[in-house]
Amino acid sequence: MSKTTVLGGQPEWNRRSKTNDAKSKRYAFKKYRVLLIMMIPAVLYVIIFNYVPIYGLLIAFEDFQITKGFFGSPWVGFANFEKAFQDPYFYQVLKNTVLISLYRMLWGFPIPIIFALLLSEIKNMKFKKFVQTASYLPHFISWIILGGIFMSILSMEGPINAILGLFGVDPILFMADTGYFRSILVISSILASFGWSSIIYFAAISGIDPHLHEAAVVDGAGRMKRMMYITIPLLMPVISIMLVLSMSGILDAGFDQIFNMYNPQVYDVADIIDTYVYRKGLVDMDYGYATAVGLFKSAIGLILMLTANGLARRMGGGDYTLW
Numbered sequence: 001m002s003k004t005t006v007l008g009g010q011p012e013w014n015r016r017s018k019t020n021d022a023k024s025k026r027y028a029f030k031k032y033r034v035l036l037i038m039m040i041p042a043v044l045y046v047i048i049f050n051y052v053p054i055y056g057l058l059i060a061f062e063d064f065q066i067t068k069g070f071f072g073s074p075w076v077g078f079a080n081f082e083k084a085f086q087d088p089y090f091y092q093v094l095k096n097t098v099l100i101s102l103y104r105m106l107w108g109f110p111i112p113i114i115f116a117l118l119l120s121e122i123k124n125m126k127f128k129k130f131v132q133t134a135s136y137l138p139h140f141i142s143w144i145i146l147g148g149i150f151m152s153i154l155s156m157e158g159p160i161n162a163i164l165g166l167f168g169v170d171p172i173l174f175m176a177d178t179g180y181f182r183s184i185l186v187i188s189s190i191l192a193s194f195g196w197s198s199i200i201y202f203a204a205i206s207g208i209d210p211h212l213h214e215a216a217v218v219d220g221a222g223r224m225k226r227m228m229y230i231t232i233p234l235l236m237p238v239i240s241i242m243l244v245l246s247m248s249g250i251l252d253a254g255f256d257q258i259f260n261m262y263n264p265q266v267y268d269v270a271d272i273i274d275t276y277v278y279r280k281g282l283v284d285m286d287y288g289y290a291t292a293v294g295l296f297k298s299a300i301g302l303i304l305m306l307t308a309n310g311l312a313r314r315m316g317g318g319d320y321t322l323w
Contacts, residue, residue: 060292073288080292090276090293097272097297100185100253105246108190108197113239115194116201117231121223132202135195143192147260150188151175176265185261185270189254204238205231240312244321248305251297273297 029036055070060080062073084090115135122128138146154160154174161171174180208231216226255274262270273293281290313321 057291057295059287060295062288064287064291066287076288080288081296083289084293084296092268093271093273093276096269097251097253097274100182100258100270100272101250103182103186104189104253105250107186108194109243109246111190111194112198113201113235116198116205117227119198120202120205120231121227132195135198137195138192139196141192143256143260146188146192147257150184151261154184175261176263178266178269181262181266181270185254185258188261189257192257200238200242201235204235208234241321244305244308244312247308248301250304251301 058070059073061075061077062070063076063079064070064073119128119131122131152158156171156173160174165171172180174184212230213226216230221229251273253272253274255272255278258270258272259275259278262275274297277290277294277297280286280293309321309323
């Protein structure tokens with residue numbers, strides 16, 4: 001019998017390896033038990049509010065009736081999806097959702113990056129912290145309040161129309177004009193979120209080795225060159241990952257904002273999938289149809305995220321992707 005063989009025919013090194021793995025797991029659990037216990041509420045939250053509701057997707061394939069429940073409601077297969085694809089207004093809602101999301105991504109995605117880059121170059125720490133704090137505040141204000149603020153500013157008697165009046169321009173009802181409303185949504189969304197969105201870029205910039213900048217200064221590089229050849233290249237993995245994550249929400253055009261700011265006069269340009277699902281599900285009580293539209297939106301978001309992640313992996317490697 002080989003010296004490396006024990007009773008039962010199991011190699012001795014294999015038994016030692018399993019014993020060491022078990023000890024290391026027990027040691028890791030003991031070492032990080034406080035952190036693991038702190039994770040329990042977050043794990044429960046995800047399970048309860050993210051995984052348990054998946055059961056409700058059955059409604060998308062039923063003519064759901066509250067009195068009959070999940071198992072008593074008649075099964076209709078893909079009838080709700082066919083109904084959506086045959087509804088011309090559904091395509092209008094889909095178009096609005098995609099356009100608003102693309103506008104937000106086109107204009108809103110680079111602004112937090114630019115803001116973080118510019119603010120990181122400020123040496124006055126008091127002013128820097130003040131600007132950071134001021135930029136974060138709108139994120140913590142409800143869109144009920146923010147929507148009211150923007151509506152007041154853009155009202156017929158608001159400051160914008162007052163300024164236009166000084167130049168002889170007649171008052172404009174911005175919130176009911178389809179030509180302005182999408183721009184208002186995009187601009188107000190950027191103003192409310194760019195500060196908070198820049199936090200992750202600030203963190204990435206602060207993690208850059210300062211010796212790289214010191215070496216560049218010795219070589220005569222100014223701030224702009226150091227930003228172009230050091231900061232931005234080292235930020236690219238973070239930018240790529242954030243872009244992949246944003247692709248998953250391409251059909252999330254901002255329910256809270258639009259619901260609090262739109263009105264029937266701008267439905268043609270502002271009604272998105274989320275507000276459409278809200279009206280169909282909770283107002284018209286067509287639960288199966290509303291769930292089918294919501295499931296379609298989630299499926300498209302997943303496909304876009306997987307596609308963007310795959311493209312990022314091919315172009316930049318594993319450091320530029322989620323997995």
